[in-house]
Amino acid sequence: MRRHLFALIAAGLLWGSTVPLTKVALAGWGPGWLTVARFTLAALPLAWLARHRLRAAVTPAIIGWGVLGYGLVIVLQNAGIERTSVTHAALLVGATPILVALLTVATGRATVRPTAWAGFATALAGVAFVASHGGSGATLTGDALVILSLVLSAAFLVAQPRMLTGRDPVAVTAVQLTAAAVGAVPAAALLDGPAPAAPGAIPLLAMLGLAVGGTLLPFTLFAYAQSRVSPDVAGAFLNLEPLVGVLAAAAVFGEALGVAQVAGGVAILAGIALSTAAAFLRPARPRRLELAG
Numbered sequence: 001m002r003r004h005l006f007a008l009i010a011a012g013l014l015w016g017s018t019v020p021l022t023k024v025a026l027a028g029w030g031p032g033w034l035t036v037a038r039f040t041l042a043a044l045p046l047a048w049l050a051r052h053r054l055r056a057a058v059t060p061a062i063i064g065w066g067v068l069g070y071g072l073v074i075v076l077q078n079a080g081i082e083r084t085s086v087t088h089a090a091l092l093v094g095a096t097p098i099l100v101a102l103l104t105v106a107t108g109r110a111t112v113r114p115t116a117w118a119g120f121a122t123a124l125a126g127v128a129f130v131a132s133h134g135g136s137g138a139t140l141t142g143d144a145l146v147i148l149s150l151v152l153s154a155a156f157l158v159a160q161p162r163m164l165t166g167r168d169p170v171a172v173t174a175v176q177l178t179a180a181a182v183g184a185v186p187a188a189a190l191l192d193g194p195a196p197a198a199p200g201a202i203p204l205l206a207m208l209g210l211a212v213g214g215t216l217l218p219f220t221l222f223a224y225a226q227s228r229v230s231p232d233v234a235g236a237f238l239n240l241e242p243l244v245g246v247l248a249a250a251a252v253f254g255e256a257l258g259v260a261q262v263a264g265g266v267a268i269l270a271g272i273a274l275s276t277a278a279a280f281l282r283p284a285r286p287r288r289l290e291l292a293g
Helices: 003-015 018-025 031-049 059-084 084-095 095-106 113-133 142-164 168-191 199-226 230-253 259-281
Strands: none
Touching: 003 031, 003 199, 003 230, 018 084, 018 113, 018 199, 018 230, 031 059, 031 168, 031 199, 059 084, 059 168, 084 113, 084 142, 084 230, 084 259, 095 113, 095 142, 095 230, 095 259, 113 259, 142 168, 142 199, 142 230, 168 199, 199 230, 230 259
16 A cells, blocks of 8 residues: 555544544633644644745745634634534544535536435435434534534645645645644634643643644644645545544543434445545546546
């Protein structure tokens, strides 16, 4: 298997830890300050590693998408996770590949056949089913915030390959994470008030886990892979995130999976399989990609 596929698999598995770790960290941090701390710690080592290649990565588009695609996305996602269950948040994240594929089609970078549309509809129906059936600790407001973060994240994933072209992925990621940390400060001050002086040992460790295992490593691996594959193929590996998240929710938080959550999760995964299978069975075309057939 090629190195970029290993990178995508590793990124998906590591990201699966982010929803559970975020839930733990939010016991001592607000959604905004958690975003600032997480991205600041992740950006520093990357900036040092890519210090000789940062200049080419400092562009308005890269900075702007860093603020929106990383900063705002994670602030919204943190706020959503604070208000809903780990299971709900993890399952909803499973819709990201479908949103990426839909945006890829909307921007004229792909063509879609009937099986792909069936997959999109199935997965989105699963998302709606999960969000509309509250479970233990789940709320409609929390689910809505998570969904909004996913829409912005999908837009970022579609835009990212152009920004990576001809640039070092580590340098681009370092600039974007720095922009995200700086951009999240006003949101943190507005939403959370002063930064926590003593978040507690367990929330602090969870934040460190988010910074390294949930940000530094997976974002860098994913950016590396995105420079070599199309957005919809890269997005398909995000399927691993909800699976890891749901298992962690049951094992760590004792959250029971209800019929609605299981049915919605199965629908999401079935829809993803329908809409992305062709991307792995057929070689990508130079300009346009068939997502399914």
